Amino acid sequence: MTPFHSFTLALFLIAVCAAPIRADAQNNAEKPATAAEGCVPAAQLKPVQIHGLWRVRFASAPAGLPADATMHLERHAEFSDSVAGYVSRDLRSATGTQAGTGHAARAQLAGDLENGFLTLDESSNGINITATWNGEMAEGSCGKKVTGTWKDTSAGAPADTPEIPFTLEKVPGW
Template sequence: MTSSILRFTLFFIAASLHFSGVSAQNKPQTACPPAQAMKAEQLHGLWAVRFNPPPTGLPARATMRLERHAEFTESLAGTVSRELGAPTGAAPAAGHAAIAALAGDLEDGLLMLDESSDNLSITGTWNGEMVEGSCGRMFRGTWKDTSSGAPANAPDVPFTLTRLPRRP
């Protein structure tokens, strides 16, 4: 009799779990929004930039600050800061400032920024995509030198943006 009660209890528990949708397997959490659902405001903050290989005459690392654009609230503005005196193995790039202005958008998971070292002309372009599974904390893409000192056939330079921890 005890074994039949035990079997009935186990059957009842298993049936209850089945009908309640509970599973014994751990399903991965999908807390990350899809790239297409990301909004520009989710990118506000500090980012580490790594170029591999670095652009000719510029350092391999930089820091980017993104914030809300003053005029276009759904867009991005900010700065990219580089140590131009850092040893790069090449002459410093003409047409680039240590701190350059940024403006652009995040559309359907694509990050598009224009860079200006003189606040008049576009001296670089950034095009990147959110890295899948990064929850918007990493983007990869290419940067292109469009400054007056850039060669006509300036290459696209691969970059990675990684969100820096927010300070309290």
């Protein structure tokens, strides 16, 4: 057998052996994976794993604020085990009374992620806490979903201000 024929035979055998493996890999890729496969348990997530852009949705819009917003979280400049960032809202799309809400279109955030619980303080003026966010990482979401409540703590908020349920979903690509 000539070297050319040996080489051709070798390529043919490699192709024949690889074909079933390739087809099997495609079939396995099409099987739906469970959400928890390959995910770190929510309680073990670290702050760095939640850095990025998030979509905020409130179950019902807080008074004078829109039902949707965006949130950006990153490493806190002073405390490496904490997060900081901002929440952005389109106040033009808000329903209800906007005057005196005590909330800015872009407010600063700072907080912690510990044992799967996210706590954030919001400040519209960089001095006073104007709202609090308390959420829990959704188990099996691979750190891409948080559910919890938001509470208006601004100076203009009534004493009996209710907690508003929210959902955070990480924007793909972050």
